[in-house]
Amino acid sequence: MEVLDLLLEPWRSGIGRRALVEVILLGLACGALSFWVVSYRLSYPAESLGHGLLPGLVLAALAGAPLLLGAFAGVAVAAGAVALAARDEDIGTDTATAVVVTGLFGAGALLALAPSAPARLEELLFGDPLAVSDADLIVATALLAGGAIALLALHRPLCAVALDAGGAGALGVSRGWTRAALFGLLACTLAVAVQGLGSLLVLALLVAPAVAVGGWGLGPGRAMGLGAGVGAFAGIAGIYASYHLGSAAGASVALALCLTAAAGSGARGLGHLRRSVAGPDPAGSG
Amino acid sequence: MAVEVQGVSLGYGGAPVLDRVSFSAPTGTTVSVLGPNGGGKTTLFRALVGELSPIAGSLAARGRPAYVAQTERTRLDFPVSALDVALMGSLAGGRWWLPARGSDRRGARSALGRVGLGAEANTRFGELSGGQRQRVLIARALVQDAEVLLLDEPLTGVDRASAEHIEELFGELRSEGRTLLVSTHDMDSARRCDLVLCLNRRQVAFGAPGEVLGRETLEQTYGSEIVMLDEPGQPARAIAVGHHHH
Numbered sequence: 001m002e003v004l005d006l007l008l009e010p011w012r013s014g015i016g017r018r019a020l021v022e023v024i025l026l027g028l029a030c031g032a033l034s035f036w037v038v039s040y041r042l043s044y045p046a047e048s049l050g051h052g053l054l055p056g057l058v059l060a061a062l063a064g065a066p067l068l069l070g071a072f073a074g075v076a077v078a079a080g081a082v083a084l085a086a087r088d089e090d091i092g093t094d095t096a097t098a099v100v101v102t103g104l105f106g107a108g109a110l111l112a113l114a115p116s117a118p119a120r121l122e123e124l125l126f127g128d129p130l131a132v133s134d135a136d137l138i139v140a141t142a143l144l145a146g147g148a149i150a151l152l153a154l155h156r157p158l159c160a161v162a163l164d165a166g167g168a169g170a171l172g173v174s175r176g177w178t179r180a181a182l183f184g185l186l187a188c189t190l191a192v193a194v195q196g197l198g199s200l201l202v203l204a205l206l207v208a209p210a211v212a213v214g215g216w217g218l219g220p221g222r223a224m225g226l227g228a229g230v231g232a233f234a235g236i237a238g239i240y241a242s243y244h245l246g247s248a249a250g251a252s253v254a255l256a257l258c259l260t261a262a263a264g265s266g267a268r269g270l271g272h273l274r275r276s277v278a279g280p281d282p283a284g285s286g
Numbered sequence: 287m288a289v290e291v292q293g294v295s296l297g298y299g300g301a302p303v304l305d306r307v308s309f310s311a312p313t314g315t316t317v318s319v320l321g322p323n324g325g326g327k328t329t330l331f332r333a334l335v336g337e338l339s340p341i342a343g344s345l346a347a348r349g350r351p352a353y354v355a356q357t358e359r360t361r362l363d364f365p366v367s368a369l370d371v372a373l374m375g376s377l378a379g380g381r382w383w384l385p386a387r388g389s390d391r392r393g394a395r396s397a398l399g400r401v402g403l404g405a406e407a408n409t410r411f412g413e414l415s416g417g418q419r420q421r422v423l424i425a426r427a428l429v430q431d432a433e434v435l436l437l438d439e440p441l442t443g444v445d446r447a448s449a450e451h452i453e454e455l456f457g458e459l460r461s462e463g464r465t466l467l468v469s470t471h472d473m474d475s476a477r478r479c480d481l482v483l484c485l486n487r488r489q490v491a492f493g494a495p496g497e498v499l500g501r502e503t504l505e506q507t508y509g510s511e512i513v514m515l516d517e518p519g520q521p522a523r524a525i526a527v528g529h530h531h532h
Contacts, residue, residue: 039364153383160374163411164360167423170335170353171377171430217410219365 010243018137019129023235023253025140026193029147031209031231032224033189036151036182038210039162039220044094045082045183047203048101049190052078054108054199057124062111067124068139071191078104079187108199127198127250129239136195143192150185151224158182159220201254205231208257212264234260288313288434288465289334289351293343296329302341302487304329309483309492311465313348313433316456318476318495319469321485322508327469330485331436334467348465350378351434352427356442357419362412368422369407372397375429390429397425402451417448424455435459437468441475453478473499 010016037046056074060067081104085096112121123131132140157178160168165175186206194202209227212234218226237260238253245252289311295302304326311317321327332338333345335353352375372394373386386394398404401421406414411422420440427435441449453475456466468479476482482498484490484507491503 152385156374156377156386157382159364159366159370160377162361163364163366163371163374164355164423166332166337166359167353167355167426168374168377169332169337170351170436171374172350172380173377173382217365219367219370223365 006244007240010239015130016239016243018132018134019239019249020236021137022129022132022140022196023239024232025137025144026196026205027209027231027233027235028228029140029144029231030189030193030205031228032151033147033185034206034208034210034227034231035214035220035224036158036162037186037206038214040179040182042183042186043203043207044097046186046190046206048082048097049075049078049187050194050199050202050206052082052101052104053190053194054105054124055111056108057194057199058108058111058121061120061124066135067195068191071194072188074104074108075187075191079183105199123198125198125200126248127194127196127201127253129196129249129253130242132196139192139195143189147185147189150181154178154181154185155220197250197254201250204254204257205235208234208261211261214264215268230260230264231257287311288315288348289317289346289467291330291343291345294330294333294340294345295342296326296333296338297341298338304485305488307343307485307489309481309489311434311467311481313465314460314463315480316460316466316468317481317483318479319467319483319485320471320473320476320504320507321469321490325486325507326488327485328438331438331467331469334434334436347434349433350430351436352378352430352432354420354423354427354435354437354440356438357416357423358443359438360411360419360423364412366411367408368398368403368411368414368418368425369394371411371422372407372425372429375426375431378430378432393429394425397428398422400428401425401455415445415448417444417452420444421448421451421455424452432464434465434467437466439469439471441470441472473504 010020037043053071053074056070056077057067060070078101081100082097085100086093088096109121112124157168157173160171160173161175161178168175189206190202193205197205209231210223212230213223213226234256235253238256239249241247241256242249242252287310291310292308294307296304307330319327319330329338331353333340334347334351373390375397376386376390376393395404395407398407401424403418403421403425406418411419414422424440440452444452459466470476477495477499479495481493482495483492484498484503486507486509490507491498
């Protein structure tokens with residue numbers, strides 16, 4: 001009974017229930033998307049956009065506007081600024097991105113630390129799933145539904161471009177539009193997920209699930225499904241840890257996600273080690 | 287004509303990387319495209335599939351040509367099966383936003399069978415040998431059902447069994463009235479084609495192998511990358527240094 005109580009207790013309060021539903025919705029949506037974020041090597045752009053949208057969040061908080069609007073505006077400005085800076089071929093895309101994103105992040109922190117600003121910087125940086133409202137849950141549900149439809153529709157072009165961009169072009173699949181569609185989906189997901197995990201920790205949701213399930217030879221569909229499950233599971237584990245240990249909810253979820261990724265990576269490493277110790281297959285696989 | 291290229295110059299924003307190319311390929315022929323790395327072979331193929339607009343001139347191919355990339359240009363760590371890759375050919379029919387149909391799956395299985403890989407349908411693409419991967423990419427082109435196939439060095443790095451299977455398949459495709467443009471560094475393979483196009487940032491020569499594959503043309507095409515193997519009374523023979531040797 002004691003274990004059952006431990007498991008059910010967070011669900012008994014409205015705050016705990018909303019937090020759990022939020023991380024399940026975000027875990028499912030981001031966990032599925034994470035397969036493509038990792039496959040298309042978008043981890044760094046995702047991190048950059050997550051940090052670069054901070055001024056939008058802060059300005060929305062200062063103006064008393066919905067944070068979601070601020071997040072969308074922040075993502076759009078960050079993406080535009082990165083694209084503009086990356087046109088300077090002399091410094092290279094990575095350096096340009098680093099400079100722009102650090103500048104935006106600094107501007108956001110400066111605004112948030114102004115004497116007249118409400119004390120919400122911590123929540124904007126690290127998120128607070130315990131503070132989500134019913135409206136946030138509706139937005140997260142819309143993200144999950146919209147994201148699922150988009151991923152289903154884009155599945156075949158995404159696979160074709162990921163395998164062989166030149167060959168995909170000959171099949172009539174535009175690599176530019178396909179990448180732009182994925183980037184747009186990533187930007188929308190960031191804008192919604194940042195409400196739960198904040199500007200600094202949101203990347204964990206978009207990378208850790210794919211790392212946890214990658215390298216086992218699962219096809220894209222299975223890897224996305226399992227990634228969604230891992231995202232939701234780690235989210236629940238994080239909220240339970242936060243509830244029972246009194247730790248910060250956003251950070252607990254991010255840590256649970258990273259531990260899951262580390263466990264997946266460790267299991268893979270053990271598998272490789274076992275195979276190398278066992279030596280080559282005597283039957284020969286060709 | 288299945289492929290018609292008239293006075294085409296191609297580039298990527300700067301000076302042309304391929305200048306003044308004119309040739310035409312009749313339906314059901316195989317054209318060997320010879321040239322050094324960076325000579326413009328892949329650029330020409332990119333233009334023929336519509337990825338690159340000509341700076342000057344015009345080019346046209348019947349239908350939407352299929353492009354068979356070098357397997358080195360594919361992501362071997364991407365977790366898809368041979369069947370998944372062959373099935374990608376059905377994207378050429380549009381409907382990219384919908385799942386593949388049962389008929390598409392049957393077509394993909396049949397194409398894999400035709401390239402001798404029916405039993406490997408569920409094997410991961412990255413786990414196949416280089417030759418098998420090349421055959422899977424050809425199966426993808428078969429699913430696309432293109433009248434014109436552009437094959438980028440299909441025999442480079444391919445085991446002998448696969449090379450024989452691929453060359454046999456080329457003969458079948460030609461007898462079906464399909465037109466093949468095959469980029470290669472293999473002179474013997476070029477000699478077996480109907481026509482040869484030599485490129486080195488411009489068109490060096492175009493014509494029947496007997497007319498084109500002479501010492502002077504090959505030296506102009508490959509420059510210092512060619513070693514001639516002259517034998518009295520024999521056609522000019524050469525090895526493209528730094529490429530696949532035959």
